[in-house]
Amino acid sequence: MDPENEDLPQYEHIFQNEFSYRKHKKQKEEDIAICECKFDFSDPHSTCGERCLNVLTSTECTPGYCPCGVYCKNQKFQKCQYARVTLFKTEGRGWGLLAAAYIKTGQFIVEYCGEVISWKEAKRRSQAYENQGLKDAFIISLNGPESIDATKKGNLARFINHSSPSALNSQLLVSLVCSQPNCETRKWTVLGEIRVGIFAKEDIPIGTELAYDYNFEWYGGAKVRCLCGALNCSGFLGAKSRGFQEDTYLWEDDDERYSVEKIPLYDSAEDEPATKLLKAVNLNSENDVNTKSEQSITMDVNLKSKHQLESTIDTVPMEGVDVNTLKIESPKDINLYSQDAQQAFSQKNAMISRIRSNSACRNYHIRSGPMLKKKSQHYSNGKLKHLSKKQIDLKHLAKLLASKEAQEEVFRYEEMKNEAASQLASLYNDIRPAIEEHERDNQDSVSTSVAEKWIEASCSKLKIEFDFHSSILRNIVCTPQKACEQVKPCEPEGHGGNNDTEVKLEF
Numbered sequence: 001m002d003p004e005n006e007d008l009p010q011y012e013h014i015f016q017n018e019f020s021y022r023k024h025k026k027q028k029e030e031d032i033a034i035c036e037c038k039f040d041f042s043d044p045h046s047t048c049g050e051r052c053l054n055v056l057t058s059t060e061c062t063p064g065y066c067p068c069g070v071y072c073k074n075q076k077f078q079k080c081q082y083a084r085v086t087l088f089k090t091e092g093r094g095w096g097l098l099a100a101a102y103i104k105t106g107q108f109i110v111e112y113c114g115e116v117i118s119w120k121e122a123k124r125r126s127q128a129y130e131n132q133g134l135k136d137a138f139i140i141s142l143n144g145p146e147s148i149d150a151t152k153k154g155n156l157a158r159f160i161n162h163s164s165p166s167a168l169n170s171q172l173l174v175s176l177v178c179s180q181p182n183c184e185t186r187k188w189t190v191l192g193e194i195r196v197g198i199f200a201k202e203d204i205p206i207g208t209e210l211a212y213d214y215n216f217e218w219y220g221g222a223k224v225r226c227l228c229g230a231l232n233c234s235g236f237l238g239a240k241s242r243g244f245q246e247d248t249y250l251w252e253d254d255d256e257r258y259s260v261e262k263i264p265l266y267d268s269a270e271d272e273p274a275t276k277l278l279k280a281v282n283l284n285s286e287n288d289v290n291t292k293s294e295q296s297i298t299m300d301v302n303l304k305s306k307h308q309l310e311s312t313i314d315t316v317p318m319e320g321v322d323v324n325t326l327k328i329e330s331p332k333d334i335n336l337y338s339q340d341a342q343q344a345f346s347q348k349n350a351m352i353s354r355i356r357s358n359s360a361c362r363n364y365h366i367r368s369g370p371m372l373k374k375k376s377q378h379y380s381n382g383k384l385k386h387l388s389k390k391q392i393d394l395k396h397l398a399k400l401l402a403s404k405e406a407q408e409e410v411f412r413y414e415e416m417k418n419e420a421a422s423q424l425a426s427l428y429n430d431i432r433p434a435i436e437e438h439e440r441d442n443q444d445s446v447s448t449s450v451a452e453k454w455i456e457a458s459c460s461k462l463k464i465e466f467d468f469h470s471s472i473l474r475n476i477v478c479t480p481q482k483a484c485e486q487v488k489p490c491e492p493e494g495h496g497g498n499n500d501t502e503v504k505l506e507f
């Protein structure tokens, strides 16, 4: 092996996620999302594109069900339609990926593949890797209860480094002093499973390093000092991620051992001689694996068969890469919104349009049942405080209403309100077994029919609560005249007054 490439990472190259702790979900027919696109030969844009209902809701079309058939363009994860990228050696940040061809804004670059594991297992592995002295972390969050671990099995996405978004307003200054995330992760539903893709946030010229913000996605590992250079960088990789925060202060905020200052630092810059030249690794395709050059190796991620990178490196073709053409990102647009917020917003909009169109079957995500969780608020130290809703003493209140009809009305509404609440609770109980099966503490994917029932039940509950409260208010408003006639004005407590006559409303 070329001594220059001796330290090439060893991992098993896989082409789709592997499931060890649970089975791959089988998509039920009723859950298949079918779009309304129709392919017209005279219009190449007619096949599933930006306006496709599935694309709008980040869902890939299911082969055999898409009306565009073989012309469907919305199966990029399934068909591994990746961008061309190049593996290269950075200064101080290990290996990284460069764009090997021009990448357009929004383009799907590569799927983040690895082993799908439970969140508990992610915690366990992260600790174990750290104990084994592994400095590079490869576990990212997939959804609430699951993570993807690309440490031992993964694909090229595992080499994309982190950079923090800068709060600088001047684009010129930003491009001079620091790198910027030019990619972002997005979650897509593919054949019933959630998958993570790396997408271009902006146009990326050839030779530019790819980077995204690990902050919300990353799951711990050794705490690594970030060398991205952004002025408002949090200083550590993934410092805003759940893993990092749990390790440091969210769980144990009063425990000295978890204060950020006490965290041992791994500074990858210490491993790398600063003068070391950038090397690019070029693995064009497995057909070209027999020639070498001394400067670079380019890797086309559209590899067609499973192989170990380690065994391929010996025989890969090398191409000269002009190190001067490599550059650290200079963004066209600086976006100050968090990636999660943007994604949530666009997905919500897409979901609303989908529900309005009422045309397709798909999975919806529902948060845990309102009756089963107390309302909570975060203290500034990250801990939760529970807020309990004040109850109305209806019997007491009814005594104060003007007529028997008014009293009956509020009691009727109260009964309906309780019924709506218990319907919603029993619906939640129907969904619970599926959640508990995977030790999930929140609801992940539920079938469309359940989701629709859930939405309907939640709406009825809200409506009836509104009717109940407005009935009370309406009847109270009609009461004062009678109250004035029949009830003596109340005196302050402790002055012999009759407190029963006070109308206290606390919602």
Ligand SMILES: C[S@@+](CC[C@H](N)C(=O)[O-])C[C@H]1O[C@@H](n2cnc3c(N)ncnc32)[C@H](O)[C@@H]1O
Binding pocket: 009, 092, 093, 094, 095, 096, 135, 136, 137, 138, 158, 159, 160, 161, 162, 163, 221, 224, 225, 226, 227, 228, 237, 268
């Ligand atoms: C997903 S890996 C990225 C590929 C990695 N550079 C390699 O050689 O395998 C994440 C690891 O890369 C390194 N890394 C990524 N971005 C970095 C940054 N901005 N500053 C310092 N180290 C970084 C850290 O060691 C981190 O744990």
